[in-house]
Amino acid sequence: MRSLGAMFVLGAGSLGCLWAARLARGAALPGGGPEARATRLLLRPGSPKASSSAKSEIRVTGVGDIDSFVQRVQAEEVSASNAPIERLLLVTKAQAAEAAMRQVAPRLQPGAVVVLLCNGALALQEQIGVGGIHVVLGLTTHGAWSKADFDVVHAGWGDTRFGKVGPIPESLYQSTLQHLETAGLGATDDSDIRRSLWLKLAANAVINPMTALSEKPNGFILDSAAQSQVQKVCQEVADVAKAMQDEGGSCPSLQDMLGFVRKTASQTADNMSSMLQDIRAGRSTEIDFINGWVAAKALQYGIEASENARLVAMVKQKERMQSSHQ
Numbered sequence: 001m002r003s004l005g006a007m008f009v010l011g012a013g014s015l016g017c018l019w020a021a022r023l024a025r026g027a028a029l030p031g032g033g034p035e036a037r038a039t040r041l042l043l044r045p046g047s048p049k050a051s052s053s054a055k056s057e058i059r060v061t062g063v064g065d066i067d068s069f070v071q072r073v074q075a076e077e078v079s080a081s082n083a084p085i086e087r088l089l090l091v092t093k094a095q096a097a098e099a100a101m102r103q104v105a106p107r108l109q110p111g112a113v114v115v116l117l118c119n120g121a122l123a124l125q126e127q128i129g130v131g132g133i134h135v136v137l138g139l140t141t142h143g144a145w146s147k148a149d150f151d152v153v154h155a156g157w158g159d160t161r162f163g164k165v166g167p168i169p170e171s172l173y174q175s176t177l178q179h180l181e182t183a184g185l186g187a188t189d190d191s192d193i194r195r196s197l198w199l200k201l202a203a204n205a206v207i208n209p210m211t212a213l214s215e216k217p218n219g220f221i222l223d224s225a226a227q228s229q230v231q232k233v234c235q236e237v238a239d240v241a242k243a244m245q246d247e248g249g250s251c252p253s254l255q256d257m258l259g260f261v262r263k264t265a266s267q268t269a270d271n272m273s274s275m276l277q278d279i280r281a282g283r284s285t286e287i288d289f290i291n292g293w294v295a296a297k298a299l300q301y302g303i304e305a306s307e308n309a310r311l312v313a314m315v316k317q318k319e320r321m322q323s324s325h326q
């Protein structure tokens with residue numbers, strides 16, 4: 001199997017730091033293969049996190065049984081080097097992904113593997129317009145949040161799965177999964193990743209805006225008063241998934257989506273969704289890549305998606321109010 005060198009992690013938010021720290025730690029373990037499995041954390045140009053492109057220490061604090069550790073990781077600004085990139089794990093916020101890809105594109109080698117592990121991956125896949133690369137889609141349900149730069153709380157243990165969405169040599173795909181597996185965060189090969197991403201999209205379309213608007217933890221969407229809205233949002237996502245079925249993968253039913261949304265909400269009942277965290281911090285949210293994408297696709301296919309469109313408008317209004325108070 002060909003050795004592809006370092007895994008570059010693009011995005012130094014909570015998930016990016018968690019993956020970079022755990023990949024670097026996995027490589028440092030006996031038998032981890034430090035040379036073949038080096039990890040580099042890429043920071044956007046001008047990022048206040050760019051600490052003179054030196055080695056950064058990432059602190060991970062695990063909640064409950066989850067391990068806590070401090071790991072040194074080589075961090076550099078995207079444009080600080082021309083070193084070629086053959087494997088990239090993209091873990092930015094959805095709204096930052098396109099610009100991040102444009103910055104990194106000159107360093108991507110022909111045939112490089114780009115693994116998209118962002119919320120809204122179905123929407124992003126349509127936007128990431130770099131030719132000559134292989135895209136792998138992923139999803140994770142690990143919960144993480146940042147206390148400060150390079151200081152992450154690993155709040156909930158989850159699962160991570162990846163899947164091919166286009167032609168990619170099998171040995172290249174398998175060696176990428178093997179490398180990702182060394183992080184110990186799961187790396188299941190999902191032969192129907194689009195179906196799994198539709199389920200995750202349904203969970204994000206319900207939980208993220210409803211908790212951001214109510215300012216309640218994820219378990220809120222299990223309340224009986226929330227059920228009619230949960231049903232409407234999911235129905236619209238299921239209708240869009242059905243209309244887009246020809247674009248590949250199988251399509252989960254409304255019942256599958258409702259079941260997945262409720263399971264996710266009960267497993268993460270005490271967590272604050274990423275959208276609520278963004279609203280509280282006065283940051284822009286991923287709403288355009290979740291409910292906004294569902295509403296846009298519905299329009300394109302002539303389907304009703306007024307509840308998703310309404311949630312987009314309400315979250316945007318709240319974003320504006322919050323940022324004017326910061």
Ligand code: KPL
Nearest residue numbers: 207268271272273274275
């Ligand atoms: O992915 C999430 C998020 O917050 O973005 C969920 C699944 C809702 C967990 O909080």
